[in-house]
Amino acid sequence: MPTSPATGRPGAHAVLPSPNGTASRPTEVAEPIMLELVDENGVTIGTAEKLSAHVAPGRLHRAFSVFLFDDAGRMLLQRRALTKYHSPGVWSNTCCGHPYPGEQPFVAASRRTAEELGVAPVLLRAAGTVRYNHPDPASGLVEQEYNHLFVGLVRNPLVPDPDEIGETAFTTPAELARLRESGPFSAWFQTVxxxxxxxxxEVTGDTAGW
Structure with a gap:
């Protein structure tokens, strides 16, 4: 079944007229990306289109953030692709995103990690939730998020999607500190x-000093 390029889910089709007035073959119509709106307790209260939920002052919605580490305890960071509409070109945690409405956050985190990085974690553990309100100075968009956190391990070679990720880096705490001095990070990075x-x-055994 064809999938929507916007959502990755089955897409709708429209029949377009041909120049001679007869119907041409079906043409795929992209579906909007929808987010799950929540209240302050994380209870679902509705849905909203992705971009509209980030327009100031923002609408509180469900999100997830993933931190993956290698066996040496180094944190995997990604630099967001320059073509991203929100926070392009900045460094951030391993992966972040939004569950589809009705999708479990753990499932969404696993799915999106594989889509962006081309690998599946060998371990992924829930790490609680955090609620924040972070404006992005560059774009003027606002992150009003109820964020589900996950921490895990990765061992296989990365195959980043260039449409999503411009660069990756495994960092120690000292290397992360130097990287943060050299360029911008996402507005939500320190909070998550x-x-x-x-x-x-717990996951790293604190051997790396996190």
């Missing part, structure tokens, strides 16, 4: 890192 820190220390 702080919230996930206890589980990060």
């Amino acid at each position: 890192l702080d919230a996930a820190a206890p589980t990060i220390r």
